[in-house]
Amino acid sequence: MAVRKLEHVGIMVTSIERSIAFYEQVIGLQHLETNGHVDDAIRLAFLAFPGHTDTEVELVQGYTGTLTEEGRVHHIAFTVDNIEEEYARIQGLQLSNLDQAITTLPNGSRYFFFNGPDGERLEFFQSAR
Template identity: 75%
Template sequence: MAVRKLEHVGIMVKSIEVSIAFYEDVIGLKHLENAGHIDEYIKLAFLAFPDQSQTEIELVEGYTGELANEGKVHHVAFAVDDIEQEYVRIQALNLQELDAEITTLPNGSRYFFFSGPDGERLEFFQSSR
């Protein structure tokens, strides 16, 4: 098979600047670059983890109408080492739609959800694998 990795996940945002700051400050990503588009109204920004840039988050500002509804992503999950520590940290930020508690799956993996600045669902996940 020719598919080798997940390249990036595109997230529609209202403000590139607000979302870059959020993903840097809250998630810990590093802003790699802004990029143009053939549509002059569309702005793109790419972010990745400082020590691992194989998979990126692409922020997309400026799509309107039907283009904005092309596809829906349920959530983007980020692996964490200490789910309790991250839950306390995120709680202190008063972010929207934070789960009331950490969920533990039957296999021992644990997670919680919260929302980004444009309502995108984000998950912090600690695997038991």
């Protein structure tokens, strides 16, 4: 098969500047660039982890398509080293829709969800693998 990796995940946002700041400050991503689009109403911003640009998050502002017909991303998961520390940090930021507790899967992996600035679901995940 020719598919080799996940390139990027696109997230529809209402304010590209607000979302860039959120993903830098809360998630730890680095803003790589902001571009226009062939549709002048659309702006795109690309972010990645410092030193690891093989998978990126793309923020899309100005898209007016019908998402219910075109599909939606349920969530984006980010690997963390210490789930308890990250839960306490996110709890201190008072972000919306934070899970009431960390969930532990039968295999020992642990996670929790919270919302980004446009209601997108984000997951911090600590794998037991």
